[in-house]
Amino acid sequence: MTNLDVSKLLRNVAAAYRIKDEQKYRFQIIAYDKAADTLENSPTELRELFKEQKLGDLPGVGPSIRAHLEELLTTGKVKHFEEVFSSIPEAVFTLLDVPGFGPKKAYRLVTEFKLKNPKSVVADIRALAEQGKIDPLDGFGKKSQDDILTRIEEYGRGKTKTARMALPYAGELAKKMLAYLKECPAVEQVSPLGSLRRRKETVGDIDIAVASSEPAKVLQHFVDYPHKERIIEKGDHTSSILVSSGKQIDLMVQPPEAFGSLLQHFTGSKDHNVHLREYALSKGLSLSEYGIKKRGDESGKLTHYSTEEKFYAALGLQWIPPEMRENTGEIELAKKNELPTLLELKDMKGDFHLHSSYPIEPSHDMGNNTMEEMIAKAKSLGYSYLGFSEHNPSISKHTSLQTKAILEKRKEFIEQLNKKHNKSIRVFSLLETDILPNGNLAIDDDAISLLDATIVSVHSSFGMNRDEMTKRVLKGLSHPKAKILAHPTGRLINQRPPYELDWAKVFAFCKEHHKALEINAWPLRLDLNDVLVREAVKQGVKLMIDTDSHSLEEMDLMEYGVSVARRGWAKPSDILNAMPYNDLAKWFSM
DNA sequence: GCCGTTTTCGGCCCGACTGTTTTCAGTCG
Numbered sequence: 024m025t026n027l028d029v030s031k032l033l034r035n036v037a038a039a040y041r042i043k044d045e046q047k048y049r050f051q052i053i054a055y056d057k058a059a060d061t062l063e064n065s066p067t068e069l070r071e072l073f074k075e076q077k078l079g080d081l082p083g084v085g086p087s088i089r090a091h092l093e094e095l096l097t098t099g100k101v102k103h104f105e106e107v108f109s110s111i112p113e114a115v116f117t118l119l120d121v122p123g124f125g126p127k128k129a130y131r132l133v134t135e136f137k138l139k140n141p142k143s144v145v146a147d148i149r150a151l152a153e154q155g156k157i158d159p160l161d162g163f164g165k166k167s168q169d170d171i172l173t174r175i176e177e178y179g180r181g182k183t184k185t186a187r188m189a190l191p192y193a194g195e196l197a198k199k200m201l202a203y204l205k206e207c208p209a210v211e212q213v214s215p216l217g218s219l220r221r222r223k224e225t226v227g228d229i230d231i232a233v234a235s236s237e238p239a240k241v242l243q244h245f246v247d248y249p250h251k252e253r254i255i256e257k258g259d260h261t262s263s264i265l266v267s268s269g270k271q272i273d274l275m276v277q278p279p280e281a282f283g284s285l286l287q288h289f290t291g292s293k294d295h296n297v298h299l300r301e302y303a304l305s306k307g308l309s310l311s312e313y314g315i316k317k318r319g320d321e322s323g324k325l326t327h328y329s330t331e332e333k334f335y336a337a338l339g340l341q342w343i344p345p346e347m348r349e350n351t352g353e354i355e356l357a358k359k360n361e362l363p364t365l366l367e368l369k370d371m372k373g374d375f376h377l378h379s380s381y382p383i384e385p386s387h388d389m390g391n392n393t394m395e396e397m398i399a400k401a402k403s404l405g406y407s408y409l410g411f412s413e414h415n416p417s418i419s420k421h422t423s424l425q426t427k428a429i430l431e432k433r434k435e436f437i438e439q440l441n442k443k444h445n446k447s448i449r450v451f452s453l454l455e456t457d458i459l460p461n462g463n464l465a466i467d468d469d470a471i472s473l474l475d476a477t478i479v480s481v482h483s484s485f486g487m488n489r490d491e492m493t494k495r496v497l498k499g500l501s502h503p504k505a506k507i508l509a510h511p512t513g514r515l516i517n518q519r520p521p522y523e524l525d526w527a528k529v530f531a532f533c534k535e536h537h538k539a540l541e542i543n544a545w546p547l548r549l550d551l552n553d554v555l556v557r558e559a560v561k562q563g564v565k566l567m568i569d570t571d572s573h574s575l576e577e578m579d580l581m582e583y584g585v586s587v588a589r590r591g592w593a594k595p596s597d598i599l600n601a602m603p604y605n606d607l608a609k610w611f612s613m
Numbered sequence: 614g615c616c617g618t619t620t621t622c623g624g625c626c627c628g629a630c631t632g633t634t635t636t637c638a639g640t641c642g
Contacts, residue, residue, distance in 0.1 A: 086615090122640090166632060184641095230642085256631070291642080297627095301625075
């Protein structure tokens with residue numbers, strides 16, 4: 024049972040309470056939803072937290088929910104949940120992932136038509152709508168019947184409430200929309216919001232804010248977007264459209280004088296805003312996307328804020344970078360004026376995970392561009408150093424003598440490059456070496472000794488359990504030349520789950536033996552992830568942000584790795600390749 | 614059911630939009 028499964032279970036409990044008596048269970052609903060959020064974002068599997076008696080440390084998990092989770096992990100079920108679910112057909116919960124279906128509507132339709140089969144419930148409802156049997160129901164009508172058909176059709180094409188796209192994909196969609204919006208003369212300022220602005224690794228809907236004195240014109244321009252599939256809703260302040268590819272774009276418009284509070288509100292996260300509003304209430308202030316007013320002041324005297332800086336300042340807070348707005352202590356630090364100065368893209372001085380086309384006869388894919396081309400690109404990015412890390416020569420196709428010969432030749436080649444560029448940029452001779460299932464490195468010591476250092480990583484046998492995998496990785500890292508663990512969890516976003524490691528052990532090992540963990544900027548990897556970066560930073564473990572580029576264009580992806588680092592509250596001093604050359608060379612020699 | 618610069622009880626964010634409604638319920642963020 025994964026964290027996501029358990030998270031869904033808790034959401035179902037909240038949904039069940041909504042169906043039973045939304046008023047009576049009001050606060051239980053909030054509590055279960057919050058605990059579900061926490062679990063969804065926890066990088067550590069529940070079972071491990073349970074083993075270490077740390078379930079109660081999760082925010083939103085108190086004595087009651089903790090006891091239920093323990094029961095779930097021990098016996099596979101929870102008595103209390105079964106009681107809550109007992110009067111509600113299972114099919115209700117299946118419907119909840121279809122956009123437009125909340126607990127009430129799902130329950131009403133399922134019970135009205137006695138739909139028992141969770142596997143066919145979506146198709147059953149579609150059939151009923153097609154036969155016109157929903158229209159006559161109390162509280163429904165022709166329009167909601169049609170809406171149900173539209174939503175189910177879109178659901179069938181992959182639009183669900185929980186589907187999220189990788190950050191760079193969302194970035195591209197947003198870029199096109201921003202360009203389109205700027206064509207409208209009424210648009211004065213425009214900015215992406217929500218998880219896209221917070222640079223979360225995945226994005227659900229794309230949220231965009233516009234400052235304009237003529238909202239109606241902007242909203243009309245927006246819903247006229249030529250690549251839209253349909254308009255989901257259109258109001259006086261906000262509108263939503265569906266674009267081809269089944270993604271939703273939401274637009275919010277405010278006059279320029281209120282743009283700051285709009286940015287703040289729709290950047291979120293929800294938890295950050297809830298906490299911020301509770302904090303404001305304690306000072307007698309009430310917050311909304313329109314501004315700030317005194318609590319209980321019904322005359323509605325509202326103060327507007329044109330920038331976020333002014334909005335936060337009005338609450339006595341430092342401006343908080345969007346990447347930090349996840350309600351994990353940032354508001355408390357902002358009160359004390361103690362927010363860390365986060366890493367920025369311009370701090371980056373090099374890239375160490377680069378695959379050139381150098382003929383190394385590698386074990387995995389090789390790069391498209393020559394070392395010289397990649398050096399020129401690195402210079403254009405303002406870097407002062409870089410490292411080449413092709414995959415090690417294939418061990419099945421080479422004897423160790425052949426491997427050594429290849430690497431000797433490559434070493435000389437890189438020495439020539441260094442001579443030629445005469446310190447205008449420094450080139451490190453690295454390699455990405457496989458850690459074999461037994462923990463040995465794929466090539467032998469004679470070959471490795473020819474390198475400045477090596478990146479090590481796992482490319483096979485992902486199915487090992489946590490203890491075996493931890494042993495394997497630490498054994499690989501313990502080689503004196505092994506300095507960096509690349510893409511440390513092996514996950515591919517939306518495609519392959521991470522393998523489990525004992526992070527306490529890994530962090531302690533890295534700290535003691537001067538090893539670094541990579542933040543891989545490749546958009547589908549982005550691991551180490553934000554939550555683990557934050558923990559590594561706390562423990563004093565050094566990190567390195569690399570693009571894992573196989574071509575020149577990919578070297579521009581560094582910004583995504585920097586985003587992960589910022590979401591993990593990393594400062595420039597936490598990142599090895601934000602260091603000056605001399606400090607870095609010293610670290611490599613340690 | 615959770616939680617603490619209002620700390621072990623008494624609170625718990627704020628609003629938009631749609632559809633079916635004569636004043637609100639449901640969904641969503």
